[in-house]
Amino acid sequence: MSTTTGSTSTTRAPRSGGGIGQSLTDSLTIAKRNLLRMMRIPEMVIFGLIQPVMFVVLFSYVFGGSISIPGAGVDAAAYREFLMAGIFAQTVTFATAGAGAGIAEDMHKGLVDRFRSLPMARGAVLTGRTLADLVQTALTLVVLAVVAAIVGWRAHEGVLKALAGFCLLLLLGYAFTWIGALIGLSVRTPEAATSGGLIWLFPLTFISIAFVPSENMPSFLQHVAEWNPFSATVLAARELFGNLPPGYQAPDAWPMQNPVLASLLWSVLIIAVFRTLAVRKYRSAA
């Protein structure tokens, strides 16, 4: 394609169809790039695994013998079953920090400037990053499920429901990487994105039904825990894995009575809100 400048040796980039097709190919190009990076920095993936594996072991054996769960009382084996969905959910949300740090680093190194000067789809840099994180999260979850199985965790409701449970967990993790993306675009350094991506995850994941039942919390925290998007996914996964003790009574709050639906709605809402904010921020990134 020759140009209006009349020179024959320069060319413009081919005009693309734009729209969804271009968004998809551009996102995949960026996802491939981020997956290549992850393969070449395996220590990041490995460190990402150590923490949840440590939690599985610590909670199972240290707290397991002393935490009472509704319907089963203090029973270490029942607690291990009950616990795993909580650790799985916490692990997927920790992908937030990775996404944030990765995007902050791209900003810092000038790569975002390069991408923004290219005729590529607007959200693709962020979508590609979050997709790559989704792949990494899925791999982490596989390893963690194996470790959980070793300490005695089982899914009792069949393969399909178990897969549905993992899908809900991954969807939550994916939603959270968009929060990470926004954090990454808002801070100045990758280090700040890592800590900024992690700090609020601790209260979020602990003020929930993931590790202890909400019944024993002060009433204010009880409400927070029961409406926490994180709790909905944890309870949904427990239901789908068949990890709830026989006499378990879910709290009365709506998300606790309808955890699968609540988990889906929360994740979709988080994606819709944070994707919009992050893409807007990306486009105006100075």
Next chain:
Amino acid sequence: MPGAIHAEGLVKTFGDVRALDGVDLDVPEGTVLGLLGPNGAGKTTTVRVLTTLLRPDSGRAVVAGIDVLKQPQEVRRSIGLSGQFAAVDEYLTGRENLQMVARLYQMSARDAKRRATELLERFNLADAADRTAKTYSGGMRRRLDLAAALVVSPPVMFMDEPTTGLDPRNRQALWEVIEELVAGGTTLLLTTQYLEEADRLAHDIAVVDHGRVIARGTSDELKARIGGERIEVVVHERGDIRTAEEVLRGLGRGAVAVEEHTRRLTVPVVGGAKLLAEAIRELDARGVELDDVGLRRPTLDDVFISLTGHAAQDAEEAGAGPDGDGRGTGSAAKAAGRKENAK
């Protein structure tokens, strides 16, 4: 008819800082404009506006015949950008970096592969093509970055301080690449802190300070304004300063600048080497002992002192906001580069 790059009245403020305070530019097709100025002068901000990365508060810009504010995506198809920092992914190989950029310029996978191989050859990176960029030297990274900017051979190129932080050999090599590019018809806007670089590469130079273009012309025109060469003398004894001043006044064209505490005297001259020899003879004849003597060519600092009445360093401190802000890794290298250039 407006040129390949045309800007009118660009204004951009960051908080209290007016990074751009009404920048006008016009770069005729196939020519090179050198944007010269210190850190914080507004060079990078100008490039960011013209490459669609930043929306100005007011003003308009047209690049390759397309309105930058109205059709940014169309502009992106026609430009290449090489920034202050080599914007390559260090965990990807040279080839993977170029293929990725080519794909994002919407080339087919096959074309992207072919183009990457071509560019790696052309930029002398073929041997390192399948190593991660992390293992590359600074010069190699810059070459890879430039190759990435040239994936589509865009009609208009922007280079923001392309040689900052490079050693002289790599700088020379990059200059040759740039010259080749311009010979092929590319219109180029280049920012630099080095007069020497602008001198060698640019047809026209625009001097920027505090967000405004304060002077423009060919490098010869600017040099004439700066006053060209100077003789600089450092006398050994403070008591000889007056005598030396008298000698230099007789030889120079203009006032003799005297720095008492460093015993340094400077005077603009025309006809360099011959006058320097004369100055040395005369000072010797009068028994003035010298610590140092030499001919200085104009530097960026001279441009600034002559055009604005303040040194480039002051401008940097005053305006050290938007340009360098938060991306300070380059400034040490820049400062070092400027010092080197001043010699």
